[in-house]
Amino acid sequence: MQKTFKNEKILFAEPLFQCDGLAGFTRSELYENAIHRTLRINQLKKEHNWTQEDFDIAIRCLNYEVGFVIHLSMFIPAIERLATDDQKAKWLPLAESYRILGTYAQTELGHGTNLMALETTATFDPRTDEFVLRTPQLSSMKWWPGSLGKTATHAIVLAQLIIGNKNYGMNPFMVQLRSLEDHMPLPGIIVGDIGAKLGANSNDNGFLILNDVRIPRENMLARNSKVTKDGRYIQTSTNKANYATMVLVRLSIIRWAEDTIKNGSLIAIRYSAVRRQSSLQAGGPEMQVLDYQTQQYKIFPSLAASYALFFTYEAMMKEYEIAYAQIMRGNNQLLGQIHGQLSGLKAFASDLVTYELEMCRRSCGGHGYLKASVVGETLLHTLPLVTVEGDNTVMYLQCARYLLKQIAKALAGQDVDEPTSYLKKDILSYTCPVQKGEHCTNPNYLLKIYTQRAHSAIASVARQLQFDLESGKDQSSAFNNNLVSLVQAAKAHCQLCLMKNFVESVSALERTCSENLASVLRQLCLYFGLHGIVTASGEFLESEAIGLQQLEWIKAEELKSLAAIRPNAVALVDAFDLHDQTVMSALGRYDGNAYQHLFEAAKREPMNQTQVPPAYYKYLRDLIKGQPLAKL
Numbered sequence: 001m002q003k004t005f006k007n008e009k010i011l012f013a014e015p016l017f018q019c020d021g022l023a024g025f026t027r028s029e030l031y032e033n034a035i036h037r038t039l040r041i042n043q044l045k046k047e048h049n050w051t052q053e054d055f056d057i058a059i060r061c062l063n064y065e066v067g068f069v070i071h072l073s074m075f076i077p078a079i080e081r082l083a084t085d086d087q088k089a090k091w092l093p094l095a096e097s098y099r100i101l102g103t104y105a106q107t108e109l110g111h112g113t114n115l116m117a118l119e120t121t122a123t124f125d126p127r128t129d130e131f132v133l134r135t136p137q138l139s140s141m142k143w144w145p146g147s148l149g150k151t152a153t154h155a156i157v158l159a160q161l162i163i164g165n166k167n168y169g170m171n172p173f174m175v176q177l178r179s180l181e182d183h184m185p186l187p188g189i190i191v192g193d194i195g196a197k198l199g200a201n202s203n204d205n206g207f208l209i210l211n212d213v214r215i216p217r218e219n220m221l222a223r224n225s226k227v228t229k230d231g232r233y234i235q236t237s238t239n240k241a242n243y244a245t246m247v248l249v250r251l252s253i254i255r256w257a258e259d260t261i262k263n264g265s266l267i268a269i270r271y272s273a274v275r276r277q278s279s280l281q282a283g284g285p286e287m288q289v290l291d292y293q294t295q296q297y298k299i300f301p302s303l304a305a306s307y308a309l310f311f312t313y314e315a316m317m318k319e320y321e322i323a324y325a326q327i328m329r330g331n332n333q334l335l336g337q338i339h340g341q342l343s344g345l346k347a348f349a350s351d352l353v354t355y356e357l358e359m360c361r362r363s364c365g366g367h368g369y370l371k372a373s374v375v376g377e378t379l380l381h382t383l384p385l386v387t388v389e390g391d392n393t394v395m396y397l398q399c400a401r402y403l404l405k406q407i408a409k410a411l412a413g414q415d416v417d418e419p420t421s422y423l424k425k426d427i428l429s430y431t432c433p434v435q436k437g438e439h440c441t442n443p444n445y446l447l448k449i450y451t452q453r454a455h456s457a458i459a460s461v462a463r464q465l466q467f468d469l470e471s472g473k474d475q476s477s478a479f480n481n482n483l484v485s486l487v488q489a490a491k492a493h494c495q496l497c498l499m500k501n502f503v504e505s506v507s508a509l510e511r512t513c514s515e516n517l518a519s520v521l522r523q524l525c526l527y528f529g530l531h532g533i534v535t536a537s538g539e540f541l542e543s544e545a546i547g548l549q550q551l552e553w554i555k556a557e558e559l560k561s562l563a564a565i566r567p568n569a570v571a572l573v574d575a576f577d578l579h580d581q582t583v584m585s586a587l588g589r590y591d592g593n594a595y596q597h598l599f600e601a602a603k604r605e606p607m608n609q610t611q612v613p614p615a616y617y618k619y620l621r622d623l624i625k626g627q628p629l630a631k632l
């Protein structure tokens with residue numbers, strides 16, 4: 001799956017990267033540890049001539065529990081995408097050498113989704129050839145940007161550009177926040193950490209108030225638009241190009257989701273293979289819980305999702321690279337496609353893994369509630385993915401907006417983008433591919449069912465919107481009246497994308513891998529398809545892609561698939577080739593000694609470093625001895 005990290009031994013030989021000790025760290029310790037880790041990985045990269053890909057894999061091996069994540073994943077990419085060549089020549093070397101530490105400051109206390117309503121302003125002052133940055137009111141302050149709280153010396157601030165009395169919309173500005181001498185905030189800058197979060201507490205997400213902070217005109221990142229010395233606004237590319245960084249990060253989030261669900265399914269399956277509990281025959285030997293059909297039903301979806309997301313990330317990375325290369329040459333033809341695809345798939349991937357991670361946690365019984373199992377921690381660390389880089393509902397709606405445009409083109413006989421080429425088909429020409437039970441064992445037949453269901457969902461909401469408009473509703477009311485169906489249509493398209501990528505990737509692999517491996521992957525792909533239909537059976541029936549007879553066959557085939565996957569389940573997670581230090585879980589170690597590792601973790605618990613707790617002397621001793629308690 002993930003390219004085996006040939007430098008794993010080097011990385012995990014150092015205590016700094018051994019994860020057992022993180023439990024019990026305070027926020028400041030987590031924060032410092034994360035910074036220390038990134039800088040040490042940088043040193044290892046230089047000492048061992050690692051590539052940038054090695055650096056990236058090292059961070060993934062540490063489950064992104066490192067510092068400077070926004071600097072690396074947003075600040076630098078934003079300079080690359082939004083700055084002119086001269087500005088890149090100035091800022092990139094400083095950022096890449098950590099001489100400046102950055103954040104991407106877009107979200108405000110009052111607005112995160114609605115970028116048009118961001119309140120931070122950058123007013124051009126022609127007298128001094130500067131921009132004056134201001135967060136005019138409480139709700140305007142930047143709130144959430146990673147590394148903003150205590151680390152960033154610079155921020156790419158997204159602000160409404162004001163020239164004279166005209167607002168030219170959201171534009172990016174490079175703003176220095178702290179002195180490079182003593183790290184103190186500069187005049188006009190009020191900055192700090194927004195406080196503890198459910199997870200990811202090594203990251204200093206921060207707040208930023210700008211009180212008439214002046215920056216030179218050349219600090220407006222001007223690849224897509226600029227302001228001349230005499231105050232003229234010149235747009236050289238679509239304003240949407242200023243959104244480019246978010247598109248890239250949505251792609252990264254799909255891989256983040258893949259990484260976390262691999263961890264979760266590995267822990268759940270390895271633990272379920274060693275955990276014996278109860279027996280089916282009275283007095284018989286206790287069973288591996290992995291042999292219970294219900295346990296397989298709970299955790300094999302996460303196994304299938306791991307592979308589905310791996311194949312989808314690989315496919316979308318190729319699609320993004322093609323689009324990005326064109327966009328950077330000024331050709332925005334693929335911008336709408338890549339935005340629509342990645343908005344939806346980021347939402348679908350993060351929804352899928354947060355749901356399946358909780359199922360993995362539940363499948364570990366009581367031990368799933370221990371931090372030492374790590375599944376719960378992984379879930380807490382993954383939860384933000386349904387919100388960051390665009391709240392999932394909003395992202396589905398962006399995807400749906402793209403799909404509506406595509407189906408309108410299809411119905412008008414115009415060309416459509418490759419990912420929506422199925423919309424060119426006549427919706428009435430579909431026939432159910434599954435005419436007998438064995439057809440349910442063919443992923444290609446299932447793919448046709450997914451295609452019809454997605455097409456039907458998109459066509460249905462398009463018709464309903466048209467009906468609402470024709471019956472006199474205005475555009476926004478008609479839209480709001482159909483938001484749930486729009487989200488449903490986007491999800492249907494995204495689930496089709498995952499299934500299509502899975503089927504196509506396995507058929508490509510079949511040409512080069514062994515038949516044994518091919519049959520295991522085919523089985524997993526089939527299961528992924530069957531399970532997806534069963535869990536959304538209402539929508540598939542509604543689309544008439546299947547009837548009750550087909551659903552009955554599919555449900556039966558899904559349960560058969562569980563038994564077929566069982567013999568290879570452990571091998572399929574071992575194939576992730578994840579180091580124990582990456583998985584970190586006492587339940588998911590390669591050696592299978594879950595109880596021993598749980599007990600070792602308990603012994604490391606700080607409370608166990610003394611036999612008698614301090615509370616004994618304060619409260620318990622007198623209580624136990626029947627002494628009257630002093631006034632508390």
Ligand SMILES: CCCCCCCCCC/C=C\CCCCC/C=C/C(=O)SCCNC(=O)CCNC(=O)[C@H](O)C(C)(C)COP(=O)(O)OP(=O)(O)OC[C@H]1O[C@@H](n2cnc3c(N)ncnc32)[C@H](O)[C@@H]1OP(=O)(O)O
Binds near residue numbers: 107256
């Ligand atoms: C190599 C070593 C590297 C080591 C890496 C280390 C780290 C590992 C990697 C870690 C992985 C991930 C990191 C994750 C960290 C995340 C931290 C969080 C960051 C953030 O959250 S940043 C803030 C994110 N905020 C948002 O996403 C805001 C969401 N809102 C919006 O995007 C917009 O408001 C909107 C899309 C909802 C609405 O846009 P708006 O312009 O107001 O109106 P519309 O009419 O809807 O759109 C107008 C047209 O613009 C098109 N559009 C919109 N968005 C985009 C886009 N992003 N790209 C292209 N086009 C876009 C839209 O389609 C409309 O076009 P049309 O008019 O229809 O043609």
Ligand SMILES: Cc1cc2nc3c(=O)[nH]c(=O)nc-3n(C[C@H](O)[C@H](O)[C@H](O)COP(=O)(O)OP(=O)(O)OC[C@H]3O[C@@H](n4cnc5c(N)ncnc54)[C@H](O)[C@@H]3O)c2cc1C
Binds near residue numbers: 104200205392397
């Ligand atoms: C851990 C973390 C790290 C972050 N890091 C950064 C960062 O580095 N830089 C940065 O700029 N931001 C960052 N953010 C902020 C993040 O981008 C926003 O939280 C996100 O864009 C969602 O916006 P919001 O918080 O305003 O939610 P809202 O948009 O207020 O969402 C609230 C509810 O309203 C609904 N809603 C909103 N608009 C619509 C609509 N048009 N139609 C239907 N429903 C709607 C949403 O679905 C949601 O249910 C981070 C957030 C988190 C949690």
